[in-house]
Amino acid sequence: MIGIILxxxxxxxxxxxxxxxxxxxxTATTTTTATETTTTASTTTSTTTTSATTTTTTTTSTTTxxxxxxxxxxxTYATGTNPYSxxxxxxxSDNKPDIIVANSLSINVGVLLNNGNGxxxxxxTYTTGTNxxxxxxxxxxxDNKPDIIVANSGSNNVGVLLxx
Numbered sequence: 001m002i003g004i005i006l007x008x009x010x011x012x013x014x015x016x017x018x019x020x021x022x023x024x025x026x027t028a029t030t031t032t033t034a035t036e037t038t039t040t041a042s043t044t045t046s047t048t049t050t051s052a053t054t055t056t057t058t059t060t061s062t063t064t065x066x067x068x069x070x071x072x073x074x075x076t077y078a079t080g081t082n083p084y085s086x087x088x089x090x091x092x093s094d095n096k097p098d099i100i101v102a103n104s105l106s107i108n109v110g111v112l113l114n115n116g117n118g119x120x121x122x123x124x125t126y127t128t129g130t131n132x133x134x135x136x137x138x139x140x141x142x143d144n145k146p147d148i149i150v151a152n153s154g155s156n157n158v159g160v161l162l163x164x
Contacts, residue, residue: 099111108125
């Protein structure tokens with residue numbers, strides 16, 4: 001039962017952050033065939049055909065570059081000195097996951113807003129205690145806005161950055 005609840009939470013998270021929903025789910029499937037094709041356009045289509053014993057899913061994903069492996073080469077973004085940990089959450093309510101990074105030696109956390117096309121804006125920094133090492137994001141004051149909690153190992157404290 002807990003596994004079903006966790007699976008439901010995972011699907012809800014994928015739908016919320018990435019607009020993704022599973023294309024097919026069946027309990028009577030005996031054969032599954034999946035084909036993935038990547039081209040150089042900018043559209044995504046999915047087609048699912050289901051019968052009583054066979055499910056066939058064909059997915060065409062397209063990116064701006066040809067992709068022959070699991071991921072494209074990384075794109076890097078400038079952070080403060082010694083980025084230590086990250087959290088990913090939509091901080092500005094635009095339904096796009098943003099990046100929050102603890103910059104340990106810069107004594108700040110950075111927020112990189114998502115452009116919605118796989119890229120992020122330059123970070124906006126917020127001062128913290130000494131050596132921020134870990135970040136978590138949750139609404140701590142019930143205003144329906146994500147707040148940032150940061151563990152400052154050099155200051156031996158935890159800081160809370162309230163979203164305004």
